[in-house]
Amino acid sequence: MIRPSFFSITRLSTPTPTPFLFRAQSKGSNSADAPDRLISAVCYFYPFFDGVQYGKYVVTQFSPIATLIQPLLPAIKAFKSFPFNGFLVFLTLYFVVVRNPNFSRYVRFNTMQAIVLDVLLIFPDLLERSFNPRDGVGLDLMMSLDSTVFLFLLVCLIYGSSSCLLGQVPRLPLVAEAADRQVL
Template sequence: MNYMAMSNLLYPLNPTLKPPLLSPFLNSSFAQINFPKKPRNPTTKPRRTHITAQSNGSDSADPPDRLISALCYFYPFFDGIQYGKYVIAQFTPIQALIQPLVPAIRVFKSFPFNGFLVFLTLYFVVVRNPNFSRYVRFNTMQVIVLDVLLIFPDLLERSFNPRDGLGLDLLMSFDSAVFLFLLVCLVYGSSSCLLGQVPRLPIVAEAADRQVL
């Protein structure tokens, strides 16, 4: 695949209690009051800050769940591939990394509403389907939230579109940062799922938790 084909594809984001005081006038044993003591170190359960990967009542995700979850992380990457136009053009290793994905990216970008159709399919067929394990539904919801966040760099790029100078340099840096973030999310998310672990992406993981019951 030559550089021009790649370029055309990318240009189409506790207090202690004091002991009870005994009155000197109350010497009888029955007059002494025993105050309940508050434990100095109460045992409290630690707050859970992670999700346990479970599928069909087991402690680990099943292989099909791992594969489905791993594939979902390609969705936001394909949807935001255009933000990598500057990085891909400058770095040959990234070109070699993206090259095997070009046919799939072409199919994804071949119809303008493919991204929206994939969004609806993932949300209503997977996330809202109790037949899928929580492991799959969480990862799917996480990539959906990540894709929704791509609206913001898209709006920024449409409203701020410099042709040269410092503005263009800032835009190139911003687009490259978005692309690299999507690439890291793809590699981290997919590899974690294939290993049966639960990837928690910054910003989007908490939102995905609230959506998956």
Template sequence: MASSLLLTLSAHHHRHRVHPYHHHHLHPPLSPNLYSLRTSAAAAAAGSKKRRRVTSISCGAEKISAGDRVISAACYLYPFLDGVQYGKYVLTQFPPFQLVLQPLLPAIRLFRASPFTGFLLFLTLYFAVVRNPSAFSRYVRFNTMQVIVLDVLLIFPDLLERTFNPRGGVGLDLLMSLDSTVFFFLLVSLIYGSTSCLLGQLPRLPIVADAADRQIL
């Protein structure tokens, strides 16, 4: 039933989400580039005066292999699954969205079965894909890095929720608006990014695309 999606999100709403940047002592052992990722993403978000709209650049569909397209498209599930809990207010107020997301329910349950899933997937994508140019094309590594940066930015709404956590009034209204905005952005990024990749185009998301470019050799 569609309501099972809300039950899944509610059951894990208060579970601590392990993120590679939640504990500062994880920075040095990983990599200087990985250490600077959060700073790069935050600087791009704060300092960009001209925010580019969501665009996709054709890479020459015949030059992008089917495997590269599928791998890149699948990567856009990562930040959405990691931030799907921000849609709890939208799913409550607009039940039809539950039907739209119903096919993703098994993936959501699997992803949220352990608080370490996101962290392990982060490490796998970064070290096995982004830092492995001999095995993956730049197209795959750019898209992978783009979703990683997008996931890193989820730190900010997560910290706001943990810091303020209003129970009612204007504060709760603002929190609901923030969560809903984050959810819709992740949903649009999933649809747009995966569709563009399947078509052999290069999706460039606002803010995160520039940060991803700086991380790809």
């Protein structure tokens, strides 16, 4: 008995085009359902919470950014309340989410991007600890570096989370290729 394969089925009629906002996503490998979108969006808060200290100069100089971050302060304080929270969240995300094939590739990829972004925070931390100027040009450079890292994390949080909530795959600079290699 010969069974018709999925690929041999032909359409009898052409589909009518639907507006972009009303287009339903198929349940193929490129789509994400609502729980996957939410889990993926929440993962981008991890590197932001871990690197929020780099925003000390930006937040004091620009009140709109301080207003934007104000609702996140209770969660940031909870995250920073225990010294090993960042490490525990890292282990949980990596071993429970990324290495778990029960989660979709969409969730595992976005979680891995957030983890790689957090791991990259080691470099500005090392620079700040080894080169800790008190004044002058060195302090100006350190303020610029800290502000750049913070703004990059903020943009990654906004872009990554909003893309995930919309069901799109965000590809963050510096981390997307590394995340692709880790997620099978």
